[in-house]
Amino acid sequence: MWRSFFKILALLYFPLLVLTIILGLYQKKEKFSSLEQVEKRGVSYKKNFLFDLCNSLVYSTQYWSGVAYPVEFDPKGKHSKFIDPYVKFINGFADYDQFRFIDLNGVEFLRYQRLGDNKMTVGELQDKSSRDYVLKALSLKKGQIYLSSIDLNKENGVYERPYKPVLRGVAPIFNVLGKKIGIVVINFRMSRFLNLLKSQITNSNFYLVDADFNIITSNTTSLDLGYKINNDRKGASEKYFLNINGLKAKEQGSFVEKGSLWTYESLSLENILIAAGENYNINPDVISDSNWTIVHEVYPKLLKEKLGHIYKDFILFNCFAIIALIIIAFTLVSSKNREEKFYVELQNKNNSLIKNKERLQVTNSKIKEMNNRLKVRNNQLKDFNYLVSHNLRAPVTSMSIIIDMIKKEEDSDKIKSLLPKLIKVSESVSELTEDIRNYVAILDENEITIESINLRDQIALIKNEFPETLLGSFKVILELDAWESISFSKFYLKSVIQNLLSNAIKYRRDGVDSHVIFQTRIENNEKVLYIKDNGTGINLERHSANMFKLYKRFHRNVSGKGMGLFIVKSQLEALNAQITVESKEGEGTLFKIKF
Amino acid sequence: MDKGNVLIVDDDEIYLYLMKRILKGLSNGMEIHTSTDGEQAIDFIKKCNAEKKLAPKIILLDVNMPFLDGWGFLEEFKKLKINFEDKIHIYLVTSSELPVDKKRAKEYKELNGYIVKPISEEKLSGMLKEVFKSHP
Numbered sequence: 001m002w003r004s005f006f007k008i009l010a011l012l013y014f015p016l017l018v019l020t021i022i023l024g025l026y027q028k029k030e031k032f033s034s035l036e037q038v039e040k041r042g043v044s045y046k047k048n049f050l051f052d053l054c055n056s057l058v059y060s061t062q063y064w065s066g067v068a069y070p071v072e073f074d075p076k077g078k079h080s081k082f083i084d085p086y087v088k089f090i091n092g093f094a095d096y097d098q099f100r101f102i103d104l105n106g107v108e109f110l111r112y113q114r115l116g117d118n119k120m121t122v123g124e125l126q127d128k129s130s131r132d133y134v135l136k137a138l139s140l141k142k143g144q145i146y147l148s149s150i151d152l153n154k155e156n157g158v159y160e161r162p163y164k165p166v167l168r169g170v171a172p173i174f175n176v177l178g179k180k181i182g183i184v185v186i187n188f189r190m191s192r193f194l195n196l197l198k199s200q201i202t203n204s205n206f207y208l209v210d211a212d213f214n215i216i217t218s219n220t221t222s223l224d225l226g227y228k229i230n231n232d233r234k235g236a237s238e239k240y241f242l243n244i245n246g247l248k249a250k251e252q253g254s255f256v257e258k259g260s261l262w263t264y265e266s267l268s269l270e271n272i273l274i275a276a277g278e279n280y281n282i283n284p285d286v287i288s289d290s291n292w293t294i295v296h297e298v299y300p301k302l303l304k305e306k307l308g309h310i311y312k313d314f315i316l317f318n319c320f321a322i323i324a325l326i327i328i329a330f331t332l333v334s335s336k337n338r339e340e341k342f343y344v345e346l347q348n349k350n351n352s353l354i355k356n357k358e359r360l361q362v363t364n365s366k367i368k369e370m371n372n373r374l375k376v377r378n379n380q381l382k383d384f385n386y387l388v389s390h391n392l393r394a395p396v397t398s399m400s401i402i403i404d405m406i407k408k409e410e411d412s413d414k415i416k417s418l419l420p421k422l423i424k425v426s427e428s429v430s431e432l433t434e435d436i437r438n439y440v441a442i443l444d445e446n447e448i449t450i451e452s453i454n455l456r457d458q459i460a461l462i463k464n465e466f467p468e469t470l471l472g473s474f475k476v477i478l479e480l481d482a483w484e485s486i487s488f489s490k491f492y493l494k495s496v497i498q499n500l501l502s503n504a505i506k507y508r509r510d511g512v513d514s515h516v517i518f519q520t521r522i523e524n525n526e527k528v529l530y531i532k533d534n535g536t537g538i539n540l541e542r543h544s545a546n547m548f549k550l551y552k553r554f555h556r557n558v559s560g561k562g563m564g565l566f567i568v569k570s571q572l573e574a575l576n577a578q579i580t581v582e583s584k585e586g587e588g589t590l591f592k593i594k595f
Numbered sequence: 596m597d598k599g600n601v602l603i604v605d606d607d608e609i610y611l612y613l614m615k616r617i618l619k620g621l622s623n624g625m626e627i628h629t630s631t632d633g634e635q636a637i638d639f640i641k642k643c644n645a646e647k648k649l650a651p652k653i654i655l656l657d658v659n660m661p662f663l664d665g666w667g668f669l670e671e672f673k674k675l676k677i678n679f680e681d682k683i684h685i686y687l688v689t690s691s692e693l694p695v696d697k698k699r700a701k702e703y704k705e706l707n708g709y710i711v712k713p714i715s716e717e718k719l720s721g722m723l724k725e726v727f728k729s730h731p
Contacts, residue, residue: 386691390659393690397713398609405616421609428609542667553661556634562661 001333009322009329016321024314028307032261035306036254039263039296042202043252046294047265050208053193054269057186058145060093061169062284064184065142068176075101075110076122087112091119097153097166098123098187101173106134109182126156128185137170137183140287146170147269147288150190150216152228165190165217165224171284194224197294203302204263207295213242216292247293259300266293369576376573380443383550383566384436391432391551395425435550435563442570448489450575455493455529456484459518462497468505475515476501482520483527486595492571499564500591504533507555509586527595534588540581547581599652599681599727600626604636604668605688606660614655617716621723633663637671644677652681653726655714658689658696665689669703684726686710 067086075083090099090112099120101110106129113123128134133148140146148168153160166187173184194217198206208216214227220239223229227240244262246255252265269288298306402422409415456478468474486493501516508514512534519530538547538554546552548569551562572579572593583589603614611629618627628651630636636654643650658665665687672685687700690712700709710718 382693386693389692390690393712394607394610397690398607398613400713401613401617402609405613421612425609542663546664551659551661552664556662 001337004336005329005333008332009325012325012329013322016325017318020314020317020321024310027310027313031307031310035261035298035303036263038202039204039261039298040254040265042204042206043263043265043294043296046197046206046208047267049197050267050292050294054147057167057169057188058147058284058286060188061145061147061171061184061186064186065145065171065173065284067173069173069181071175071177071179073101073175073181083110087120095189095192096120096186097164097189098185100128100185100187101182102128102134102137102185103182104138104180105129106131106138133168133170133185134183136287137172137185140170140172140183142172142174142180143285144172145284145286147286147290149210149288149290150194150225152225153187159229163223163225163229165194191224202296202298204261205297205299207242207293207297209242209247209293209295211291211293213244213247213293215240215242242295244295247295259303261298261303262295263298264293264295266291268292373576376576380570380573383570384439384443386550388436391435392429395429395432398425399429438567439570442492442567442574448492448575450487451490452485452487453490453493454485455518455520456480458490458493459497459501462494462501465498466501466505469501473514474505474508475513477515477517479517479519482522484520486527488577488595489571489575492575495571496568496593499568500531503564504531504535504589507533507535507538507589509534509536509588523594529593529595531591531593532588537585537587537589538583539585540583544581548579600628600649602628602630602636602639602651602654604630604633604654604660604665605657606631607657610657614714614719617719618723621716621720632660633665633668633671636668637663637675640672640675640677644675644679650677650679650681650683652684653723654683654685655688655710656685658687658691666699669705672705686722688712688714 070079070082073079073082090096094117097114099110099112100108102108107127108125111123111125112120114120133146137146146169148170150165150167153164153166167190169186169188170183172180173182175181194208197208198217198219200206200219205218205220207218207220210216215221215225217224223240225240244257246253246257246262247264249255254261254263256262269290269292270286399422402418402425406415406418409418459476459478463469463476466474469476504516505514514534516531516533519532521528521530536555540547543552543554546554548565549562550566552566553562569579578594580592580594581589582592601618603611603618605611605614608631611631615627615629618625626649628639630639633656636656640650642648656665656668663671669685683705684707685705686708687706688710689696692711697709700706708722710722
């Protein structure tokens with residue numbers, strides 16, 4: 001039962017499972033694609049934000065390059081009045097952290113710096129001639145702007161505390177005569193911008209990384225530019241480096257790595273004005289070695305949350321489906337079992353009925369056989385009754401009448417004349433007694449010995465008892481093709497053949513070559529013997545009812561008692577054989593014995 | 596008793612002899628004929644008709660006989676289609692008391708009676724008186 005149950009369950013569930021997997025995968029793909037689009041929009045938004053930011057920084061820097069400074073410019077001395085309005089202007093830009101003029105030797109000659117969120121104040125002048133950005137910027141020509149990478153601000157060679165991420169915009173400055181007098185260096189405060197970048201559009205992680213995939217800022221780290229401070233990347237509790245291979249493939253795209261969905265887009269600061277510079281008369285030439293990549297990571301847990309409902313739906317649906325299919329399979333198996341049980345019971349009942357029917361048929365057959373035997377026996381008893389009542393009664397009656405006559409008669413001569421009649425009656429009684437004895441012997445079938453008899457041999461022996469067959473005037477033809485051997489009483493079979501052969505010879509027809517044919521056949525699985533002669537035949541229309549009756553004779557000029565066929569029939573019926581006759585006057589007679 | 600022929604049909608020769616002796620003692624001038632089977636009896640009747648002789652007025656018919664038994668005689672008698680001057684009284688005289696024979700006998704309107712052997716002298720006398728009285 002359980003094997004069938006699991007088979008049906010598997011057959012029902014397998015297609016459903018395949019279908020749900022396909023649907024689940026499709027749904028996952030759709031969801032994934034949707035998630036990817038959202039992330040791409042987020043990345044793109046941040047890129048545009050960065051573009052705008054950098055544009056404003058570039059133009060803010062470029063502004064100072066366009067100012068015509070006095071010859072021998074001394075902003076702290078004789079040209080302080082010249083610079084004061086600009087200082088007020090500088091104070092208004094909260095994103096300005098430092099504003100410096102550095103001469104062509106790399107030494108500051110004006111330094112304004114903002115402490116906390118206060119106004120910008122004059123700072124101590126420093127020699128920056130060894131700093132990279134100064135070295136790069138001193139070679140800048142008119143119209144060129146240098147944007148540094150985002151870095152932590154250092155003062156006097158030490159990172160300023162608290163750490164302050166800055167981006168330096170540097171541009172050359174010229175006096176009214178157009179002579180390059182130095183460079184203007186503006187340290188833009190990046191914390192605000194970086195925080196704006198970190199503000200989550202989606203729940204995913206955000207990274208802004210440089211060309212070496214060092215993390216500039218991220219919502220996953222507590223420090224911006226943490227890699228500058230923690231050089232030991234492996235030992236750090238926070239990761240400041242994105243070791244993701246997929247990021248190296250193209251400028252933008254999305255992929256799955258380490259269980260996360262990564263969406264990224266790169267941008268180079270040197271190209272930032274291509275799109276935005278249309279609003280300005282002069283497009284500055286931005287020089288920068290900063291290449292950033294904006295990365296969004298839908299981390300595994302979030303991804304699982306985003307896609308989780310698909311798995312939940314899948315599992316839930318499958319659970320319900322399995323429960324439903326278990327019920328269906330169980331119902332089907334139960335139904336099938338009931339059906340099989342019913343069929344088995346039906347088959348058993350049918351078999352039982354067939355057996356009963358067979359038994360009944362056997363019983364019926366036995367009853368029928370017994371009934372036939374009883375009928376035969378009844379007829380035999382009737383014949384016996386007739387034999388006794390009629391044939392014995394007749395001589396007794398005659399005897400009684402003769403005795404009455406003798407009593408009444410006084411004439412001795414007349415009495416004497418009656419005596420021969422009385423003797424004749426007595427003889428007929430004796431003869432009848434002998435016939436009765438013979439008949440009773442036939443009825444008493446218990447004394448019969450059944451044995452295997454060869455018919456051919458038996459006929460050959462009997463044939464020799466008749467001179468007519470020996471002399472050749474009467475032919476006995478044997479056509480024993482179907483069978484030759486039979487189990488029967490040898491005595492009875494001999495008697496039957498003797499009587500029938502005797503009759504065939506007795507009632508042979510003049511003018512023809514008389515013969516009798518013994519022919520064997522199998523009919524309905526029964527042995528049948530045909531005895532056919534070409535004798536005088538008999539009018540069955542008149543005599544059929546009496547053919548096998550006792551003391552019946554049908555031919556006036558042939559001697560006989562009318563005992564032969566009666567004995568034949570009695571002997572055959574005693575052993576359940578049957579005899580029938582067909583005859584036509586002038587043609588012959590056919591006896592059929594069915595054993 | 597008036598004249599009239601009697602035909603006894605029986606294959607028992609002793610019986611025929613005895614019946615003839617009894618009938619002779621009962622009647623004067625009555626002709627008594629005998630046949631040992633039905634076929635002979637039919638031939639006798641046919642001969643009487645052919646030779647314009649007096650047909651038997653009474654037939655005492657046995658049942659069990661060779662060649663043609665009592666029943667066969669009755670069947671053949673029906674087929675004769677002879678208009679007899681006097682009615683022929685046929686009595687079935689048999690030793691059979693079987694109901695089947697008695698029932699069969701009733702089917703023949705030609706039969707006037709069913710007599711079980713032995714037939715006594717008194718019974719024969721009564722039968723003859725009745726026949727000749729009602730059919731002179």
